[in-house]
Amino acid sequence: MSDSTDLLIPRPVRCVSTGRMFECDGFRFACQDSRLSLYERLLDGARSVPLSFEDDPSLPAEGYRLDLKSSCSVLYSHDEGGLFNGLATLRQMTLLGQGTIDECIIEDRPRYGHRGMMLDCARHFLPASYILRLLEALALYHINVFHWHLTDDQGWRLWIPSHPELVSVNPRQYYTAADVKAVVEKACLLGIEVVPEIECPGHVGALLASHPELGCTGGPYMLEDRHGIFDDVLCMGQERIYGILEDVFRDVASMFPSPRIGIGGDECPVTRWKSCPRCRARMNEEGLEDEHDLQWLFTKRIYAIVRKLGRTPVAWDEVAKPLSRGREVDPSIQMLLWRDRNAAATILANGNPVIVCRYDDGAYLDYRQVDDEEEMGNLGVNTLEMSYSMKLDYSPLAGHENVIGGQGNLWSEKILFPMQANYMLFPRLPALAEDFWCFDEAKDFDSFRYRLSGMKRILGTLGLDVDFRLS
Numbered sequence: 017m018s019d020s021t022d023l024l025i026p027r028p029v030r031c032v033s034t035g036r037m038f039e040c041d042g043f044r045f046a047c048q049d050s051r052l053s054l055y056e057r058l059l060d061g062a063r064s065v066p067l068s069f070e071d072d073p074s075l076p077a078e079g080y081r082l083d084l085k086s087s088c089s090v091l092y093s094h095d096e097g098g099l100f101n102g103l104a105t106l107r108q109m110t111l112l113g114q115g116t117i118d119e120c121i122i123e124d125r126p127r128y129g130h131r132g133m134m135l136d137c138a139r140h141f142l143p144a145s146y147i148l149r150l151l152e153a154l155a156l157y158h159i160n161v162f163h164w165h166l167t168d169d170q171g172w173r174l175w176i177p178s179h180p181e182l183v184s185v186n187p188r189q190y191y192t193a194a195d196v197k198a199v200v201e202k203a204c205l206l207g208i209e210v211v212p213e214i215e216c217p218g219h220v221g222a223l224l225a226s227h228p229e230l231g232c233t234g235g236p237y238m239l240e241d242r243h244g245i246f247d248d249v250l251c252m253g254q255e256r257i258y259g260i261l262e263d264v265f266r267d268v269a270s271m272f273p274s275p276r277i278g279i280g281g282d283e284c285p286v287t288r289w290k291s292c293p294r295c296r297a298r299m300n301e302e303g304l305e306d307e308h309d310l311q312w313l314f315t316k317r318i319y320a321i322v323r324k325l326g327r328t329p330v331a332w333d334e335v336a337k338p339l340s341r342g343r344e345v346d347p348s349i350q351m352l353l354w355r356d357r358n359a360a361a362t363i364l365a366n367g368n369p370v371i372v373c374r375y376d377d378g379a380y381l382d383y384r385q386v387d388d389e390e391e392m393g394n395l396g397v398n399t400l401e402m403s404y405s406m407k408l409d410y411s412p413l414a415g416h417e418n419v420i421g422g423q424g425n426l427w428s429e430k431i432l433f434p435m436q437a438n439y440m441l442f443p444r445l446p447a448l449a450e451d452f453w454c455f456d457e458a459k460d461f462d463s464f465r466y467r468l469s470g471m472k473r474i475l476g477t478l479g480l481d482v483d484f485r486l487s
């Protein structure tokens with residue numbers, strides 16, 4: 017076999033080669049479909065061979081089959097996911113093959129439907145031009161969800177038409193409506209869903225900097241230039257917090273077509289609520305004894321706002337903590353399981369769809385890749401092998417079938433430039449991608465490490481400068 021199939025990441029479920037190869041550096045499409053316009057351009061080569069598209073109802077969700085011959089290559093699929101997955105594999109094959117493609121049949125399908133990557137653009141701003149290039153790499157590895165963390169203590173990065181003052185705290189370092197449109201459109205043509213995230217009620221330093229009236233003390237508040245968890249959060253005793261959040265989520269929904277919206281929910285201290293007279297009054301009105309239940313009530317309100325917009329909320333797993341106090345948490349909220357295995361049991365049993373992204377099990381791409389204080393990274397260690405062997409199977413826990421997939425998280429406390437982001441993402445993101453895609457029997461860490469030579473060769477051609485750590 018040639019590099020075109022030998023070095024593929026993730027490894028396809030089945031690949032049968034005739035042993036022959038043909039000259040090919042691209043594919044020419046025999047159909048007019050506007051969804052294919054970007055791939056039509058990306059796959060165009062000087063020695064392109066014709067490619068036709070066929071429907072095959074026997075294929076599973078997101079599955080595809082490629083029958084590759086120089087005379088008549090065919091991509092079989094039965095849904096949009098399968099179509100884009102097949103095209104991504106063809107792109108990777110042309111990049112790896114360098115002019116030669118195996119005559120072969122590839123049959124492939126993913127193990128998990130949610131294969132995500134979160135990029136924090138709030139702690140440090142990364143330009144839209146970088147995100148546009150990164151999307152191509154995500155697609156190449158069948159990552160189909162780009163979770164975009166847009167607001168935090170250190171920045172409000174999304175221009176909100178009804179509240180232009182929100183970005184005034186970080187002039188020139190935010191995404192305009194045109195940036196968002198470009199990212200969403202390109203992602204759509206690559207088969208990637210963009211899930212925007214607005215953090216609340218904690219990690220709202222940037223929001224309080226332009227709206228001090230929404231905090232318990234009234235401020236003044238400064239944009240944070242440190243990193244951590246801060247006591248100043250939204251005041252649960254003030255009805256007006258919902259007015260502005262309703263405006264924000266409505267504008268977010270109008271800019272992002274994703275059926276899902278991230279609502280944050282993590283790391284919210286109750287320190288201010290304990291001593292705030294308005295928060296105390298709200299607790300009395302509602303008959304609450306535990307300050308933590310103020311966040312539980314808040315989540316219910318935000319849930320209703322997002323639902324009214326026809327979207328499904330995605331939240332960090334702290335919003336499920338009230339379950340342990342016997343409170344009800346809506347089982348349709350998609351949970352980002354980031355803390356630890358102990359957090360999983362009650363959430364899975366409650367029926368919430370779960371996206372696994374644990375800090376202690378391979379998903380934290382901001383952590384150092386080796387245990388060496390000279391190594392770039394934050395807080396902990398997350399080796400390549402940890403990412404490759406992240407666990408998504410939570411059986412025998414009740415409700416383990418509610419795991420819909422996983423994601424890698426790149427927090428940007430220490431990421432100032434795209435090249436640093438690339439260093440942290442590659443090769444650990446492709447390792448996670450293979451983890452999310454492949455069934456256990458197809459996984460082999462030594463084989464994966466061998467195939468990284470292909471990744472190393474092709475990322476530069478996507479315009480991503482990468483300085484890799486491969487050990």
Ligand SMILES: [Zn+2]
Nearest residue numbers: 232251292295
């Ligand atoms: Zn308060």
